[in-house]
Amino acid sequence: MTNTEKLKDLVVDVFLIDPKEFRVDLKREEIETWDSLGVVSLAVGVQETFGHHFTQDEAMGIAGVRDIIKILEARGISFDE
Protein backbone atom coordinates (compact mmCIF):
# COMPACT_ATOMS: atom_id res chain seq x y z
CA MET A 1 0.00 0.00 0.00
CA THR A 2 1.39 3.43 -0.92
CA ASN A 3 1.55 6.27 1.58
CA THR A 4 -1.20 8.10 -0.33
CA GLU A 5 -3.42 5.04 -0.04
CA LYS A 6 -2.61 4.77 3.67
CA LEU A 7 -3.50 8.44 4.14
CA LYS A 8 -6.75 8.02 2.23
CA ASP A 9 -7.70 5.04 4.42
CA LEU A 10 -6.87 7.05 7.50
CA VAL A 11 -8.87 10.14 6.50
CA VAL A 12 -11.85 7.95 5.52
CA ASP A 13 -11.72 6.10 8.87
CA VAL A 14 -11.13 9.14 11.06
CA PHE A 15 -13.78 11.38 9.52
CA LEU A 16 -16.19 8.59 8.49
CA ILE A 17 -16.49 9.81 4.91
CA ASP A 18 -17.15 7.84 1.74
CA PRO A 19 -13.85 6.82 0.08
CA LYS A 20 -15.11 8.55 -3.09
CA GLU A 21 -15.12 11.86 -1.23
CA PHE A 22 -11.37 11.72 -0.59
CA ARG A 23 -9.21 14.22 -2.49
CA VAL A 24 -5.72 15.50 -1.78
CA ASP A 25 -7.10 19.04 -1.85
CA LEU A 26 -9.91 18.21 0.61
CA LYS A 27 -10.33 21.06 3.13
CA ARG A 28 -11.27 20.84 6.79
CA GLU A 29 -14.38 22.99 6.32
CA GLU A 30 -15.76 20.52 3.76
CA ILE A 31 -16.01 17.72 6.37
CA GLU A 32 -18.50 18.06 9.18
CA THR A 33 -16.69 15.55 11.42
CA TRP A 34 -13.33 17.41 11.11
CA ASP A 35 -13.89 19.16 14.44
CA SER A 36 -11.64 19.32 17.51
CA LEU A 37 -12.27 15.64 18.37
CA GLY A 38 -11.57 14.82 14.73
CA VAL A 39 -8.16 16.44 15.13
CA VAL A 40 -7.51 14.24 18.20
CA SER A 41 -8.48 11.07 16.26
CA LEU A 42 -6.41 12.18 13.29
CA ALA A 43 -3.36 12.66 15.51
CA VAL A 44 -3.83 9.15 16.98
CA GLY A 45 -4.23 7.67 13.49
CA VAL A 46 -1.20 9.49 12.04
CA GLN A 47 0.96 8.23 14.87
CA GLU A 48 -0.25 4.64 14.36
CA THR A 49 0.05 4.78 10.57
CA PHE A 50 3.11 6.93 9.95
CA GLY A 51 4.82 6.98 13.35
CA HIS A 52 4.72 10.75 13.60
CA HIS A 53 3.34 12.50 16.68
CA PHE A 54 1.86 15.90 15.71
CA THR A 55 3.05 18.82 17.77
CA GLN A 56 0.27 21.03 19.07
CA ASP A 57 1.15 23.74 16.54
CA GLU A 58 1.10 21.23 13.69
CA ALA A 59 -2.27 19.85 14.75
CA MET A 60 -3.79 23.32 15.10
CA GLY A 61 -2.42 24.46 11.75
CA ILE A 62 -3.90 21.66 9.63
CA ALA A 63 -6.48 23.14 7.27
CA GLY A 64 -6.78 20.17 4.92
CA VAL A 65 -5.29 16.93 3.63
CA ARG A 66 -2.50 18.78 1.80
CA ASP A 67 -1.23 20.15 5.13
CA ILE A 68 -1.00 16.63 6.57
CA ILE A 69 1.10 15.59 3.57
CA LYS A 70 3.37 18.63 3.99
CA ILE A 71 3.99 17.83 7.66
CA LEU A 72 4.74 14.17 6.94
CA GLU A 73 6.99 14.99 3.94
CA ALA A 74 8.99 17.30 6.18
CA ARG A 75 9.60 14.19 8.34
CA GLY A 76 10.88 12.23 5.36
CA ILE A 77 7.68 10.38 4.52
CA SER A 78 7.28 10.52 0.75
CA PHE A 79 3.99 10.87 -1.10
CA ASP A 80 5.73 11.00 -4.53
CA GLU A 81 4.41 7.65 -5.63
Place this chain on the structure above:
Amino acid sequence: MSSPTIRDLAWLKSIPQSSAVLRASPSVQARVAAELPFPKISCFADIPAATSALIVAGGGRLMDEAKHFRARRRPALGLILVPSIWGSGAESSPIAVLNREGGKEIAVGGEFLPDAVVYWPELLATVSPARARYACGDSWSHALEAFLSPLACDSLRGELATLIREMLRLPLDADPRWFQASARANAFQAKASVGLVHGIAHVLEHPLRAQYPEQEWGHARLCSVFLLPVMNLNRAASPKWAEVAHQHAIDEDAVWRILQRLFEPEAFAAALPLLRENWMKILRDPCTRTNGALIRARYLEEIERQVAA
Protein backbone atom coordinates in the same frame (compact mmCIF):
# COMPACT_ATOMS: atom_id res chain seq x y z
CA MET B 1 -12.92 23.77 40.01
CA SER B 2 -12.77 22.52 43.63
CA SER B 3 -13.57 19.00 44.80
CA PRO B 4 -16.54 18.32 47.08
CA THR B 5 -15.77 18.02 50.78
CA ILE B 6 -15.76 14.47 52.10
CA ARG B 7 -17.81 14.15 55.30
CA ASP B 8 -18.91 11.32 57.55
CA LEU B 9 -22.26 10.06 58.74
CA ALA B 10 -21.98 11.86 62.09
CA TRP B 11 -21.68 15.18 60.27
CA LEU B 12 -24.70 14.34 58.13
CA LYS B 13 -26.75 13.50 61.22
CA SER B 14 -25.80 16.84 62.78
CA ILE B 15 -27.60 18.84 60.06
CA PRO B 16 -30.84 20.33 61.45
CA GLN B 17 -33.74 18.25 60.21
CA SER B 18 -35.78 21.29 59.28
CA SER B 19 -33.15 22.62 56.86
CA ALA B 20 -32.74 19.63 54.54
CA VAL B 21 -34.76 17.09 52.60
CA LEU B 22 -33.80 13.55 51.62
CA ARG B 23 -34.29 11.57 48.44
CA ALA B 24 -33.07 7.98 48.30
CA SER B 25 -33.03 5.17 45.72
CA PRO B 26 -35.53 2.39 46.50
CA SER B 27 -32.68 -0.07 47.19
CA VAL B 28 -31.42 1.93 50.18
CA GLN B 29 -34.52 3.93 51.15
CA ALA B 30 -35.45 1.94 54.27
CA ARG B 31 -31.90 1.84 55.63
CA VAL B 32 -31.24 5.52 54.95
CA ALA B 33 -34.57 6.75 56.29
CA ALA B 34 -34.03 4.76 59.51
CA GLU B 35 -30.76 6.57 60.19
CA LEU B 36 -31.55 9.99 58.72
CA PRO B 37 -34.93 11.34 59.81
CA PHE B 38 -35.06 14.20 57.29
CA PRO B 39 -38.31 14.92 55.42
CA LYS B 40 -38.43 12.60 52.40
CA ILE B 41 -39.21 13.63 48.85
CA SER B 42 -39.87 11.45 45.82
CA CYS B 43 -39.43 14.18 43.20
CA PHE B 44 -36.94 17.07 43.11
CA ALA B 45 -39.70 19.51 42.16
CA ASP B 46 -41.27 18.86 45.61
CA ILE B 47 -38.42 20.54 47.52
CA PRO B 48 -39.89 23.37 49.64
CA ALA B 49 -38.59 26.86 48.85
CA ALA B 50 -37.22 27.31 52.39
CA THR B 51 -35.06 24.17 52.25
CA SER B 52 -31.35 24.90 52.25
CA ALA B 53 -29.89 21.44 51.51
CA LEU B 54 -30.76 18.40 49.46
CA ILE B 55 -29.42 14.99 50.55
CA VAL B 56 -29.44 12.32 47.88
CA ALA B 57 -28.56 8.69 48.63
CA GLY B 58 -28.39 6.29 45.71
CA GLY B 59 -26.66 5.33 42.50
CA GLY B 60 -25.09 7.36 39.72
CA ARG B 61 -28.28 8.00 37.79
CA LEU B 62 -30.12 9.56 40.74
CA MET B 63 -27.05 11.56 41.82
CA ASP B 64 -26.60 12.94 38.28
CA GLU B 65 -30.27 13.95 38.10
CA ALA B 66 -29.84 15.73 41.45
CA LYS B 67 -26.70 17.54 40.27
CA HIS B 68 -28.49 18.70 37.12
CA PHE B 69 -31.59 19.79 39.04
CA ARG B 70 -29.56 21.78 41.55
CA ALA B 71 -27.41 23.47 38.89
CA ARG B 72 -30.30 24.40 36.63
CA ARG B 73 -33.24 24.96 38.98
CA ARG B 74 -31.99 25.67 42.54
CA PRO B 75 -28.36 26.85 42.41
CA ALA B 76 -28.48 28.18 45.99
CA LEU B 77 -29.43 24.75 47.38
CA GLY B 78 -26.67 22.81 49.13
CA LEU B 79 -26.20 19.34 47.65
CA ILE B 80 -24.94 16.38 49.70
CA LEU B 81 -24.47 13.06 47.93
CA VAL B 82 -24.35 9.65 49.60
CA PRO B 83 -23.38 7.04 47.00
CA SER B 84 -24.96 3.63 47.54
CA ILE B 85 -22.46 2.00 45.18
CA TRP B 86 -19.19 3.02 43.51
CA GLY B 87 -18.37 2.96 39.83
CA SER B 88 -20.07 5.94 38.27
CA GLY B 89 -18.03 8.37 40.38
CA ALA B 90 -21.00 10.72 39.99
CA GLU B 91 -20.56 11.93 43.56
CA SER B 92 -17.25 13.60 42.77
CA SER B 93 -17.47 14.46 39.10
CA PRO B 94 -18.34 17.73 37.33
CA ILE B 95 -20.24 15.68 34.74
CA ALA B 96 -23.96 14.90 34.76
CA VAL B 97 -25.01 12.02 32.49
CA LEU B 98 -28.76 12.15 32.02
CA ASN B 99 -31.06 9.50 30.58
CA ARG B 100 -33.25 11.24 28.08
CA GLU B 101 -35.64 10.05 25.39
CA GLY B 102 -33.59 7.93 22.99
CA GLY B 103 -30.18 8.35 24.60
CA LYS B 104 -27.80 10.03 26.98
CA GLU B 105 -27.36 13.75 27.47
CA ILE B 106 -24.01 14.77 28.94
CA ALA B 107 -23.56 18.09 30.74
CA VAL B 108 -20.18 19.24 32.05
CA GLY B 109 -19.29 22.10 34.38
CA GLY B 110 -18.18 23.03 37.89
CA GLU B 111 -21.80 23.81 38.77
CA PHE B 112 -22.51 20.05 38.71
CA LEU B 113 -20.12 19.29 41.58
CA PRO B 114 -21.91 18.62 44.89
CA ASP B 115 -20.94 20.50 48.06
CA ALA B 116 -20.28 17.40 50.13
CA VAL B 117 -19.97 13.64 49.77
CA VAL B 118 -20.66 11.16 52.56
CA TYR B 119 -19.28 7.64 52.18
CA TRP B 120 -21.39 5.20 54.17
CA PRO B 121 -19.75 1.74 53.90
CA GLU B 122 -22.68 -0.10 55.55
CA LEU B 123 -24.88 0.75 52.53
CA LEU B 124 -22.81 -1.77 50.55
CA ALA B 125 -24.79 -4.51 52.29
CA THR B 126 -27.56 -3.72 49.77
CA VAL B 127 -25.30 -4.43 46.76
CA SER B 128 -25.56 -7.84 45.06
CA PRO B 129 -22.34 -9.63 43.96
CA ALA B 130 -23.24 -9.09 40.29
CA ARG B 131 -23.82 -5.35 40.72
CA ALA B 132 -20.59 -5.10 42.70
CA ARG B 133 -18.70 -6.72 39.81
CA TYR B 134 -20.32 -4.35 37.28
CA ALA B 135 -19.37 -1.38 39.45
CA CYS B 136 -15.76 -2.63 39.52
CA GLY B 137 -15.88 -2.91 35.72
CA ASP B 138 -17.14 0.66 35.48
CA SER B 139 -14.23 1.90 37.62
CA TRP B 140 -11.74 -0.21 35.67
CA SER B 141 -13.03 1.17 32.37
CA HIS B 142 -12.62 4.75 33.64
CA ALA B 143 -9.07 4.09 34.79
CA LEU B 144 -7.86 2.14 31.75
CA GLU B 145 -9.53 4.31 29.11
CA ALA B 146 -8.25 7.50 30.76
CA PHE B 147 -4.76 5.93 31.02
CA LEU B 148 -4.76 5.28 27.26
CA SER B 149 -6.52 8.49 26.23
CA PRO B 150 -4.63 10.71 23.78
CA LEU B 151 -5.70 13.63 25.99
CA ALA B 152 -3.86 12.29 29.06
CA CYS B 153 -0.61 14.13 29.78
CA ASP B 154 2.40 12.27 31.23
CA SER B 155 1.81 13.39 34.81
CA LEU B 156 -1.86 12.38 34.71
CA ARG B 157 -0.88 9.01 33.22
CA GLY B 158 1.54 8.60 36.13
CA GLU B 159 -1.24 9.24 38.65
CA LEU B 160 -3.49 6.81 36.80
CA ALA B 161 -0.77 4.15 36.87
CA THR B 162 -0.54 4.52 40.66
CA LEU B 163 -4.31 4.12 40.89
CA ILE B 164 -4.30 1.08 38.57
CA ARG B 165 -1.66 -0.62 40.73
CA GLU B 166 -3.83 0.06 43.81
CA MET B 167 -6.95 -1.22 42.05
CA LEU B 168 -5.16 -4.46 41.18
CA ARG B 169 -5.04 -5.17 44.91
CA LEU B 170 -8.81 -4.68 45.40
CA PRO B 171 -11.25 -7.60 45.18
CA LEU B 172 -14.03 -7.53 42.58
CA ASP B 173 -16.69 -7.32 45.24
CA ALA B 174 -18.32 -4.91 47.68
CA ASP B 175 -15.26 -3.46 49.38
CA PRO B 176 -15.65 0.11 50.71
CA ARG B 177 -12.15 1.01 49.38
CA TRP B 178 -13.76 1.07 45.94
CA PHE B 179 -15.56 4.32 46.83
CA GLN B 180 -12.32 6.29 46.92
CA ALA B 181 -10.67 4.39 44.06
CA SER B 182 -13.71 4.92 41.88
CA ALA B 183 -13.90 8.61 42.73
CA ARG B 184 -10.25 9.03 41.74
CA ALA B 185 -10.73 7.09 38.49
CA ASN B 186 -13.66 9.29 37.68
CA ALA B 187 -11.82 12.51 38.45
CA PHE B 188 -8.97 11.41 36.15
CA GLN B 189 -11.29 10.44 33.30
CA ALA B 190 -12.96 13.85 33.62
CA LYS B 191 -9.56 15.36 32.77
CA ALA B 192 -8.41 12.84 30.16
CA SER B 193 -11.67 11.52 28.65
CA VAL B 194 -12.56 7.89 28.01
CA GLY B 195 -12.80 5.71 24.91
CA LEU B 196 -14.63 3.05 22.93
CA VAL B 197 -15.99 1.17 25.96
CA HIS B 198 -17.91 4.29 26.92
CA GLY B 199 -18.93 4.99 23.32
CA ILE B 200 -20.47 1.50 23.22
CA ALA B 201 -22.09 1.87 26.65
CA HIS B 202 -23.64 5.25 25.83
CA VAL B 203 -25.10 4.07 22.53
CA LEU B 204 -26.24 0.55 23.49
CA GLU B 205 -27.72 1.10 26.95
CA HIS B 206 -31.15 2.25 25.73
CA PRO B 207 -31.64 -0.33 22.95
CA LEU B 208 -30.41 -3.17 25.20
CA ARG B 209 -32.76 -2.18 28.01
CA ALA B 210 -35.62 -2.02 25.48
CA GLN B 211 -34.76 -5.44 24.00
CA TYR B 212 -34.04 -7.22 27.28
CA PRO B 213 -36.18 -5.43 29.91
CA GLU B 214 -35.84 -8.36 32.30
CA GLN B 215 -32.03 -8.15 32.35
CA GLU B 216 -29.88 -5.61 34.14
CA TRP B 217 -28.35 -3.82 31.16
CA GLY B 218 -27.04 -0.65 32.74
CA HIS B 219 -23.97 1.45 32.02
CA ALA B 220 -21.77 -0.38 34.52
CA ARG B 221 -22.55 -3.83 33.13
CA LEU B 222 -21.91 -2.68 29.58
CA CYS B 223 -18.53 -1.31 30.65
CA SER B 224 -17.71 -4.60 32.39
CA VAL B 225 -18.71 -6.76 29.44
CA PHE B 226 -17.02 -4.72 26.72
CA LEU B 227 -13.81 -3.83 28.54
CA LEU B 228 -11.99 -7.06 27.63
CA PRO B 229 -12.95 -7.06 23.90
CA VAL B 230 -12.05 -3.37 23.59
CA MET B 231 -8.74 -3.72 25.43
CA ASN B 232 -7.90 -6.73 23.23
CA LEU B 233 -8.63 -4.52 20.24
CA ASN B 234 -6.54 -1.64 21.63
CA ARG B 235 -3.64 -4.00 22.21
CA ALA B 236 -3.86 -5.46 18.69
CA ALA B 237 -4.45 -2.18 16.84
CA SER B 238 -1.75 -0.04 18.40
CA PRO B 239 1.53 -0.43 20.31
CA LYS B 240 0.39 2.29 22.70
CA TRP B 241 -0.90 0.04 25.50
CA ALA B 242 2.30 -2.01 25.53
CA GLU B 243 4.41 1.16 25.56
CA VAL B 244 2.61 3.05 28.32
CA ALA B 245 2.03 -0.06 30.46
CA HIS B 246 5.76 -0.82 30.30
CA GLN B 247 6.73 2.81 30.88
CA HIS B 248 4.55 2.99 34.01
CA ALA B 249 5.35 -0.53 35.31
CA ILE B 250 1.79 -1.82 34.98
CA ASP B 251 1.52 -5.60 35.33
CA GLU B 252 -0.22 -6.36 32.03
CA ASP B 253 -1.01 -9.99 32.91
CA ALA B 254 -2.62 -8.95 36.18
CA VAL B 255 -4.78 -6.39 34.35
CA TRP B 256 -5.89 -9.00 31.80
CA ARG B 257 -6.79 -11.46 34.56
CA ILE B 258 -9.15 -8.80 35.97
CA LEU B 259 -10.65 -8.09 32.54
CA GLN B 260 -11.27 -11.81 31.99
CA ARG B 261 -13.09 -12.07 35.31
CA LEU B 262 -15.28 -9.10 34.40
CA PHE B 263 -16.14 -10.52 30.97
CA GLU B 264 -19.47 -12.34 30.43
CA PRO B 265 -19.36 -14.26 27.11
CA GLU B 266 -23.13 -14.86 26.92
CA ALA B 267 -23.96 -11.22 27.60
CA PHE B 268 -21.37 -10.14 25.03
CA ALA B 269 -22.88 -12.46 22.40
CA ALA B 270 -26.39 -11.20 23.21
CA ALA B 271 -25.31 -7.58 22.73
CA LEU B 272 -23.50 -8.18 19.42
CA PRO B 273 -26.50 -7.76 17.06
CA LEU B 274 -27.17 -4.32 18.51
CA LEU B 275 -23.46 -3.51 18.36
CA ARG B 276 -23.50 -4.26 14.62
CA GLU B 277 -26.68 -2.27 14.09
CA ASN B 278 -25.34 0.78 15.95
CA TRP B 279 -21.67 0.58 14.97
CA MET B 280 -21.59 3.79 12.91
CA LYS B 281 -23.34 5.66 15.71
CA ILE B 282 -20.75 4.28 18.16
CA LEU B 283 -17.92 5.47 15.89
CA ARG B 284 -19.39 8.99 15.99
CA ASP B 285 -19.71 9.03 19.78
CA PRO B 286 -17.36 11.64 21.32
CA CYS B 287 -15.91 9.03 23.71
CA THR B 288 -14.99 6.67 20.86
CA ARG B 289 -13.20 9.53 19.15
CA THR B 290 -10.84 9.95 22.11
CA ASN B 291 -10.00 6.23 22.32
CA GLY B 292 -6.35 5.38 22.85
CA ALA B 293 -6.19 3.60 19.48
CA LEU B 294 -7.94 4.85 16.37
CA ILE B 295 -11.17 2.88 16.00
CA ARG B 296 -11.73 2.08 12.33
CA ALA B 297 -15.05 0.92 10.84
CA ARG B 298 -13.58 -2.47 9.91
CA TYR B 299 -12.64 -3.22 13.53
CA LEU B 300 -16.20 -4.40 14.14
CA GLU B 301 -15.10 -7.70 12.59
CA GLU B 302 -12.21 -7.90 15.04
CA ILE B 303 -14.61 -7.51 17.96
CA GLU B 304 -17.02 -10.07 16.49
CA ARG B 305 -14.19 -12.59 16.10
CA GLN B 306 -13.71 -12.51 19.85
CA VAL B 307 -17.03 -14.31 20.29
CA ALA B 308 -15.59 -17.33 18.51
CA ALA B 309 -12.33 -16.97 20.42
